[in-house]
Amino acid sequence: MEIAVQPVAKQDPAQRVKNWDEAFLGYDLETAITEAERCIHCPTAPCQEACPVSNDIPGALALLEEGDIIGAANVFRETSDLPEMCGRLCPQESLCEGACVVGFAIRTAELGRQPPVSIGKLESFITDSQRRTEGFPVPDLPEPTGRTVAIVGSGPAGLAVAEQLTRRGHSCTVFEAWPQPGGVLLYGIPNFKMRKEILQDKLAFLRSLGVQFICNTRIGDDVTIDDLFRQGYHAAFVGTGAGIGGHMRIPGEDLQGVYQATEFLVRGNLEPDNLPEQMREPLSIGRHVLVVGGGDTSMDCVRTAVRLNAEAVTCMYRRTEHEQKGRVEERRHASEEGVQFQYLTTPVRFVGENGRVTTAECVRMRLGDPDDSGRRRPEPVPGSEFAVPADTVVLAIGYSADDLLEETTPGLHTDKRSHLIRVKEDYSTSRRGVFAGGDNVNGADLVVTALADGRRAAEAIHDYLQRL
Known part of the structure; x- marks a missing residue:
């Protein structure tokens, strides 16, 4: 049939x-x-x-x-x-x-x-x-092992580690720098892609298993990895993701109204109580919103701007649609919702009045010779400069890892350029008892790859704890 x-x-x-x-x-x-x-x-x-x-x-x-x-x-x-x-x-x-x-x-x-x-x-x-x-199936938990694990970051990798180790009888405490747990699942995913109740149900389930969450605590700032071990934790997992937004390093990037994607998304999608105090002021986006970048985060930003009642929303990408990363489905949704796309185009300067952005000066691009990755490198077309109105600009041009743990954890080996944590096959780091996985190891990647890392790291941590 x-x-x-x-x-x-x-x-x-x-x-x-x-x-x-x-x-x-x-x-x-x-x-x-x-x-x-x-x-x-x-x-x-x-x-x-x-x-x-x-x-x-x-x-x-x-x-x-x-x-x-x-x-x-x-x-x-x-x-x-x-x-x-x-x-x-x-x-x-x-x-x-x-x-x-x-x-x-x-x-x-x-x-x-x-x-x-x-x-x-x-x-x-x-x-x-x-x-x-029926709710989540409740496992039969073993007798407590007496081993405690500190999990740094409550994104997909951290949540997977917490669940898997709790199922094995270990006590898990998850530390989160933001006011609420969830990491990218809360602060990086708009409601129109995944409603928040799904995450909240999962967090409630983990709490019912005994997982503890401590928020507003930035490891490396409020407390260090060494402090956690001094407090009695037997192992630590670092799953802090890659949340540092990329910069264009062009004039006017510091004007009011020019946002990193994460700040724009969280202020546009979440209630103020879920945000750090410095992000609680409501967004005022004006009529014209320009989002720079071509990935799924860019689509989240343009679709958020549409729902914030911007009159004109434009996604600007320096390559062609054929080379655009991210899901075709997301671009289709954005187009259906009235978003305009400008390909082979990039801003070169943001201009403002009274300290706030009003205009993006742009240039047309063409694809030149391949770069080290094999992709053809965009290069400006001479004499193609033009300007577009921009009351709000959102930069969604990639993410990198924070260097805070690198600076505050002696002996933790990282890539000095990318700040990614170096791990062995079992997700252990150069520091005894410290494991890592997800985007702070791989670079910005998928929720499911971070989840997979977390599950495998949990197995390795369990083996380590059994040997203590």
Whole structure:
């Protein structure tokens, strides 16, 4: 039987720009089962091989086909601590769905070439359904081991370490520099991509297992790694991510109204009580918003600006659309919501009045010779200068790791240029008892890769604690 791909219901663009709800409304049970039936259950499961946490996707979908949603959800939870989130945030087209045989090798007489199975949307449906009806499955915890672990950072890597070590009987305390736990999952993901209740439910579950969260505490500033060991912790995991926004280093970048992406997103998406005191003033963005950069963070920023009622929102990228990183789906959503794209263009100067930005002076670009990475290097086109109005500018041009831990943790080996922490295969660092994983090791990457690091690091930390 030939089954066509089942479209996922989503809000009309004209309606969704007026709210902060998720764009996708999700599957219902009947449609989800029909979509799952498109899976041909490959013996080698290339989708599973392409998943950073090796989810048994065919196994989960087979249970869904039988109507066993809880069983399907538990299959996902065997290998993933955050399946509801990964179903929404993973770039499935370059991971599991990109490897789906249905999408690249199956052609039928009736339907022709079909898209891959909608694995991400099914993962969200399955695990959302379980969470809403039965909650998270509660594990039988072993007797406490008496070992305590300090986890620095409450993003995906830190949460995975906390859950996995708690399941093994260790006591975990998570330290977070921001006022609320969640890391990038709270402060970097807008509601229209993932509603906050999903994260809050997960945090409540972890607290119910005994995980403690201490916020407004910046390790390396308020307390050091050495202080944590002096306080009695037996091991530490560093999962602070890569949250330092990139700079263009052009005139006018210090004007009021020029924001780093993180500050713009958190002030635009979160209630003031969730923010540091210096970020609690409401945003005043004006009529014209310019976002510089081409990745998924840029799409988060332009779509946030639309919902803040900007009249004109432009995404400016110095390369071509073909070379643009990030999800095609996100760019499509932004375009549907009225965002304009200017490719092969970059600002060279921001001009202001009374200390606030009003104009971006720009230049057209062309692609020259390849750089060291093999990508053709953008270069300015002589005589192509022009100006655009800009009441607000958002710089979404990449992230790097903070150097604070490097400076305050003697003997911690890092890359001196990128400040990324150097780790061995078991995620241990040059400091005994200190482990690290996620973006502060790999550079800015995916939620699921940080999650995978956290799970593997937890295994190594558990082995280390058993040897003490």
